[in-house]
Amino acid sequence: MTPVDTSAVVASLREVARDAGVTARVHATRLTGPPGTVALDDAEPVAVASLYKLPLALVWADLVAAGDLAADQPVRLPADSRMPGPTGVAMLLDDVSLTARDVVRLMLAVSDNACGDALLTLVGRARVHEHLAALGLPETLVRQGSAEETRAVLRDTGTGDWAAAQRALADPDRAAETSQYDPAFASAGTAAQVGQVLRLLWSRTGPAHDLVRDALAHQAWRHRVGSGFPHDDVTLLGKTGTLGRLRHEAAVVRFPHEHPVGVVVLTRAARPERHLPRVDAAIGELARLAVAPLRLPDDV
């Protein structure tokens, strides 16, 4: 990577994080053209929550591109074997059948936990780990699926359902902890490693990887990294990860006629509440500050 003097940028990133009351890890990187990165504590491992779905999708697409998996393979998601979750198939009541590629789309576009678990089962944990290692990425990035994360949170909070677990984690009068905040027990990686996932995904061509990128472009919300780029002509392809005080997003920001820039913002808020628009906005501000010095016209 070309060393750029980013100390002033990093100082402003720290200031934004302090003002929002979060611990922030940031990694921004130009995905094409001359290399360039901006980093804030991007070698610190953190629990990535639903961001595990991003490297999982990369592995799936690589295996499809290699002919080891079929994109249109049917996948059954019976109601009684799904862990209930807030979005997508995980919030439905009845049995569902999808193709693998639709599983990937729902997993990425609405962070569907049932689809994340189904895809992990379909690819197989051992194969995921083997492939991540071959890519030079840590196996911990996909240590587990969503159902295991949910079960651990229920156990740690002593609650019987997800709503009660979320209330326990959000209690302002307690400092509720869970093993799923801990990179030693959860799916975990550094901001730089998640950035490397984006870099690999953008280096690939072919229909399987196009499908993954298209699903990221359809992400249903734009309140985090997207809040830093309120421009209708700027394309955002992103994946969030959320658990209690953890709020993350890995995204690719595409300004017209510029090289795309990947940006990873991993945060842990001091406040436990579920709804913290100020923190979501700070993630947008961190992303904007980190991306700005990397913007470059694509004819350069």
Next chain:
Amino acid sequence: MDLLKHLGFFAAVADARHFGNAAADLGMTQPPLSQGILRLERHLGVRLFDRDARGVRITAAGRRLLPSARELLDAADDLVVAARDLALPEQVRLGIAADLEDAVPGLLRAVGVDLVPKALANAGGAVVPTVAGSVELVDLLRDGLLDVAVVRHPGVLDGLTAGPVLVLPTRLEGVDVGAGVGLAEVRLPVAVPPRHHQPPAHDQLVDALRRAGHSGAVVEARDTAQRRALVAAGAAVGVVPTTVEQPGDPSCPPLRLRVAVPHAAQRRPEVDHDAVAAAIERALTSGPAR
């Protein structure tokens, strides 16, 4: 030459505009002060004062040099204070969130009484307090300049160990509570500590005020005196930790605190951090703050 001493002469004469008065301020006589200034002027190669029949006037060069001289003098003072803190190994350097306001003296008394027979049997005074904003206290703890701090929750505590959340009831100040006025009826802004003291706790309070039916408008008061002045002037109301005389108001968001200490490996062995933290937690949770 002793540069700091002579810079002290320079600053004193610049302040007093008179050698006799400056000498009196310094507790010395005029001749050695005049000679000192001359020595400093020779040493620096610059004339600092014009002396004529009308008195002493600082020169343009003197005016240029005065801020640097003051910085050096302040830095020397800081160094002496820091050294004094380090020279008292058994005393606990305790940080206290400024938000505790009137509860600070009672907390210190309770902690002092609690600690003397235990952790500090051989020490005279138990505690050297620092009252400041929580973000600043957390930085001091991380830098090893405090042993224990009670800080406002929630706040970022990376690299530290913290105890349970302590929830202190609060009451409205500056309204006729007897008339049953709650937060929802208050039209005035609430006087609060500066947001930068602990941004997430500040934001949480504003959200809680709105949740309770208040507009969420706040005035940031730089210290307790300023807050009291705003309330006394009828420009704002206060939300303050309760005292024995006045019970907490359930409509008021509580004050949440945590006791933070360094990780085990970074603690000073002379201090029993756990005993201090336990004493603070006992003092803050055994009924309304004193």
